[in-house]
Amino acid sequence: xxxxxxxxxxxxxxxxxxxxxxxxxxxxxxxxxxxxxxxxxxxxxxxxxxxxxxxxxxxxxxxxxxxxxxxxxxxxxxxxxxxxxx
Amino acid sequence: xxxxxxxxxxxxxxxxxxxxxxxxxxxxxxxxxxxxxxxxxxxxxxxxxxxxxxxxxxxxxxxxxxxxxxxxxxxxxxxxxxxxxx
Amino acid sequence: xxxxxxxxxxxxxxxxxxxxxxxxxxxxxxxxxxxxxxxxxxxxxxxxxxxxxxxxxxxxxxxxxxxxxxxxxxxxxxxxxxxxxx
Amino acid sequence: xxxxxxxxxxxxxxxxxxxxxxxxxxxxxxxxxxxxxxxxxxxxxxxxxxxxxxxxxxxxxxxxxxxxxxxxxxxxxxxxxxxxxx
DNA sequence: TCGCCTGATAGTTGCC
DNA sequence: GGCAACTATCAGGCGA
Numbered sequence: 057x058x059x060x061x062x063x064x065x066x067x068x069x070x071x072x073x074x075x076x077x078x079x080x081x082x083x084x085x086x087x088x089x090x091x092x093x094x095x096x097x098x099x100x101x102x103x104x105x106x107x108x109x110x111x112x113x114x115x116x117x118x119x120x121x122x123x124x125x126x127x128x129x130x131x132x133x134x135x136x137x138x139x140x141x142x
Numbered sequence: 143x144x145x146x147x148x149x150x151x152x153x154x155x156x157x158x159x160x161x162x163x164x165x166x167x168x169x170x171x172x173x174x175x176x177x178x179x180x181x182x183x184x185x186x187x188x189x190x191x192x193x194x195x196x197x198x199x200x201x202x203x204x205x206x207x208x209x210x211x212x213x214x215x216x217x218x219x220x221x222x223x224x225x226x227x228x
Numbered sequence: 229x230x231x232x233x234x235x236x237x238x239x240x241x242x243x244x245x246x247x248x249x250x251x252x253x254x255x256x257x258x259x260x261x262x263x264x265x266x267x268x269x270x271x272x273x274x275x276x277x278x279x280x281x282x283x284x285x286x287x288x289x290x291x292x293x294x295x296x297x298x299x300x301x302x303x304x305x306x307x308x309x310x311x312x313x314x
Numbered sequence: 315x316x317x318x319x320x321x322x323x324x325x326x327x328x329x330x331x332x333x334x335x336x337x338x339x340x341x342x343x344x345x346x347x348x349x350x351x352x353x354x355x356x357x358x359x360x361x362x363x364x365x366x367x368x369x370x371x372x373x374x375x376x377x378x379x380x381x382x383x384x385x386x387x388x389x390x391x392x393x394x395x396x397x398x399x400x
Numbered sequence: 401t402c403g404c405c406t407g408a409t410a411g412t413t414g415c416c
Numbered sequence: 417g418g419c420a421a422c423t424a425t426c427a428g429g430c431g432a
Contacts (some may be wrong), residue, residue, distance in 0.1 A: 088171045111301045129283045260343045
């Protein structure tokens with residue numbers, strides 16, 4: 057069939073399965089977000105500055121991203137210069 | 143002490159632990175987001191309209207939230223009438 | 229009035245003004261996007277690799293953002309240590 | 315030459331010019347985005363519902379697009395009937 | 401030219 | 417209750 061579910065109700069089970077798998081994963085995702093919040097709350101109660109901690113995490117993530125970008129552009133340069141193995 | 147880590151470098155290990163635990167959880171969160179995207183991609187390749195599927199998930203979440211709220215209101219009434227066991 | 233436009237049609241002119249100002253600005257924004265596309269197209273016709281150019285712009289923007297973040301966290305540290313002038 | 319800048323450093327100035335022109339335009343674009351945000355913020359402080367205002371702008375843009383499409387279709391018909399001047 | 405994918409934007413949620 | 421960070425959605429650019 058060219059379009060799932062159009063030719064009848066036969067796909068209902070499949071849709072249900074998709075929805076439920078997504079919902080399950082989103083549930084886990086929400087739980088993890090809660091765990092993170094909990095860690096920060098605990099840190100705060102131990103006298104740490106949560107804003108600073110969050111900023112540190114953010115910067116480390118940015119660093120990683122920047123490194124990725126740097127590698128990506130290096131690859132681009134190498135390709136442009138025909139210096140790659142592929 | 144009024145501010146953790148200010149009175150010396152003793153808290154460095156603790157900070158490191160906090161940061162790493164958060165990063166670990168965020169990594170898992172990102173992985174789950176990837177899984178969800180994968181499911182939608184697979185659904186799309188099976189001919190489903192991803193936008194519609196996302197909307198269904200959203201509506202079901204809203205419904206769940208409303209149900210929660212309804213129950214909360216019901217509890218409120220029951221409490222007000224002294225009809226609860228707690 | 230507590231809520232603009234609720235007490236009558238008197239705010240119609242104001243709404244119209246808001247909408248039109250926004251639309252005007254978005255138009256300009258779209259035009260700028262077009263200008264940028266044009267520059268890249270021209271560069272491409274001159275033999276430049278657009279992908280590389282875009283990557284360069286992206287990295288430079290990231291660098292700037294990272295610098296901002298670094299400054300922000302420095303400020304946070306200084307505040308945390310009570311070493312600021314305010 | 316088949317690839318600009320590959321045969322030497324002569325194109326550095328040109329690249330620099332391209333990058334800077336793009337960055338200048340992106341800066342202006344960002345500034346306009348800021349102006350728009352400002353308008354909405356002002357509207358909000360005057361009691362307007364920003365979400366609704368955004369929706370109005372979106373719908374009007376869609377309408378304009380549809381009108382464009384209608385005109386294009388009309389043109390197509392007129393061309394097919396040889397009723398155009400070009 | 402069409403589909404994919406990344407980057408920009410809008411909405412939501414949590415914090416102050 | 418307002419503001420800021422984060423997430424999800426959407427549109428434009430790129431490659432096949």
